[in-house]
Amino acid sequence: MAGLFEKDIRLLLRRKQTLVLFLALAVVIGFTQEGTFILGYLPFLGMMLTISTISYDEIDNGYTFLMTLPIDTKTYVKEKYLLCLSGTFISWIFAVVLYFASKFLRETNIVIANEVPIIVSFLPVLLLAMAIMIPIQLKFGAEKSRIVLLIIFGITAILSFLFEKVIGAERINSMIIKLDNLNGTVIGVSATLFVILAAIISYVISCKVMQNKEL
Amino acid sequence: MISLKNVVKTYSDFQLNISMAIPKGRISGLVGKNGAGKSTTIKLILGLVKPDSGEASVFGTQSCKLTIKEKEQIGVCLADTGFSNQLNILDIESILVKMYPGFDKAYFQRKCEELKLPKDKIVKEFSTGMKAKLRVLVAMTHKAKLLIMDEPTAGLDVEARNEILDMLRNYLEEDEERTILISSHISSDLENLCDDIYLIHDGKIILHEDTDVILDQYGILKVNEAQYATLDQTYILKSHKEHYGYACFTNEKKYYQEKYPDIVIEKGGIDELILMMTGGYR
Numbered sequence: 149m150a151g152l153f154e155k156d157i158r159l160l161l162r163r164k165q166t167l168v169l170f171l172a173l174a175v176v177i178g179f180t181q182e183g184t185f186i187l188g189y190l191p192f193l194g195m196m197l198t199i200s201t202i203s204y205d206e207i208d209n210g211y212t213f214l215m216t217l218p219i220d221t222k223t224y225v226k227e228k229y230l231l232c233l234s235g236t237f238i239s240w241i242f243a244v245v246l247y248f249a250s251k252f253l254r255e256t257n258i259v260i261a262n263e264v265p266i267i268v269s270f271l272p273v274l275l276l277a278m279a280i281m282i283p284i285q286l287k288f289g290a291e292k293s294r295i296v297l298l299i300i301f302g303i304t305a306i307l308s309f310l311f312e313k314v315i316g317a318e319r320i321n322s323m324i325i326k327l328d329n330l331n332g333t334v335i336g337v338s339a340t341l342f343v344i345l346a347a348i349i350s351y352v353i354s355c356k357v358m359q360n361k362e363l
Numbered sequence: 364m365i366s367l368k369n370v371v372k373t374y375s376d377f378q379l380n381i382s383m384a385i386p387k388g389r390i391s392g393l394v395g396k397n398g399a400g401k402s403t404t405i406k407l408i409l410g411l412v413k414p415d416s417g418e419a420s421v422f423g424t425q426s427c428k429l430t431i432k433e434k435e436q437i438g439v440c441l442a443d444t445g446f447s448n449q450l451n452i453l454d455i456e457s458i459l460v461k462m463y464p465g466f467d468k469a470y471f472q473r474k475c476e477e478l479k480l481p482k483d484k485i486v487k488e489f490s491t492g493m494k495a496k497l498r499v500l501v502a503m504t505h506k507a508k509l510l511i512m513d514e515p516t517a518g519l520d521v522e523a524r525n526e527i528l529d530m531l532r533n534y535l536e537e538d539e540e541r542t543i544l545i546s547s548h549i550s551s552d553l554e555n556l557c558d559d560i561y562l563i564h565d566g567k568i569i570l571h572e573d574t575d576v577i578l579d580q581y582g583i584l585k586v587n588e589a590q591y592a593t594l595d596q597t598y599i600l601k602s603h604k605e606h607y608g609y610a611c612f613t614n615e616k617k618y619y620q621e622k623y624p625d626i627v628i629e630k631g632g633i634d635e636l637i638l639m640m641t642g643g644y645r
Binding site: 150151153154155158159204208209213215216217219220223362 | 445
């Protein structure tokens with residue numbers, strides 16, 4: 149797996165200009181935009197960047213060659229998840245630093261304990277996005293996966309619209325209020341368990357996708 | 364070392380049905396026209412595609428179940444793929460160091476200099492010859508017991524081809540137990556390198572013979588209509604109608620030289636073997 153990490157990190161470093169641009173943009177956004185935008189924006193970019201290494205592997209029948217190296221499909225998939233997790237987490241840390249730096253410049257009284265739930269709440273959302281995107285990218289490749297993601301988001305939007313029509317806006321509002329009243333720990337634990345389950349299912353699907361690939 | 368037992372792989376427009384066995388220390392050539400099934404055979408051996416039936420194995424292990432340790436003992440050079448062309452030699456060297464415990468860094472660096480492969484350029488900027496040399500070098504530098512090479516010299520000029528063939532010869536000289544399976548449609552490459560030749564056509568092995576035997580005993584008899592009518596057909600493998608009469612391919616050249624001293628008999632190399640046996644002789 150060390151060889152695969154080396155390959156992907158070197159491929160990412162080949163895009164130094166993009167990386168520098170991302171970081172410069174993050175710093176500008178971090179200091180000019182108020183609120184938590186940076187906490188979602190930067191880790192999402194980090195995640196997209198690491199996931200893009202899959203498309204490098206796909207070009208010029210790259211999978212065929214990679215699978216002749218001393219690795220198996222499970223190792224390959226595991227490495228992609230670890231790389232993506234690391235990329236997302238590192239950029240999340242960077243986003244948190246920028247978020248606080250910007251906040252310290254604007255405000256004098258900051259209670260860090262109050263900020264923690266907001267900051268941490270971005271992680272499960274990011275991990276869920278990762279759990280959806282990796283198997284789609286592996287199955288459909290760089291080009292088709294964009295279309296598949298659009299279709300998924302479209303279907304989600306339609307289902308949400310239908311859900312609102314069927315259930316009714318008032319009932320949904322009352323459900324949201326009930327959720328708001330729930331204990332923070334309960335929500336946190338439920339979200340963590342849900343994301344872990346989604347990640348496991350995603351990993352199993354990704355392994356199956358790679359095993360069934362005819363190279 | 365490599366064993367394919369009644370391996371069948373069916374695609375919508377093509378079926379491969381093949382058996383072959385390559386023992387340790389052998390250099391075997393796989394020849395055939397484009398689309399004959401050479402690359403599919405190599406992919407089956409490497410476990411990259413799963414057979415519909417039959418068994419493909421390497422080192423006695425089913426190809427699809429090769430362990431990481433066993434894969435470390437195989438060096439692979441595929442015709443149309445390799446490491447990402449966004450990487451340079453230094454990147455590839457660092458990856459190989461971490462990928463293969465047996466990677467010989469000093470040998471890799473020395474060979475890169477000898478083959479004039481630039482360290483700072485990305486592979487995308489390499490010439491066709493440089494890319495081919497790099498693919499072969501990547502397959503050889505971890506001292507694999509088995510080399511599998513799919514068209515390593517395709518599209519190269521004579522000088523580049525000779526450099527690659529020299530690399531393979533030196534590789535074999537270092538350890539006589541090393542085994543190579545090489546596919547090519549450039550006959551002269553295989554005539555000088557391989558111990559035996561498998562000829563594949565329409566997904567089937569139609570001939571397996573030692574290279575020396577092909578070069579010594581195979582030949583083309585060029586006969587007119589009258590000569591053809593009285594010709595002993597016992598050792599004629601294939602005949603083709605030509606403007607002068609018939610071209611008959613034999614695996615007993617000497618028999619016909621002695622029996623019919625008037626008949627023109629040409630040397631039967633691998634090119635002739637492919638052309639005669641697969642119906643493309645002109």
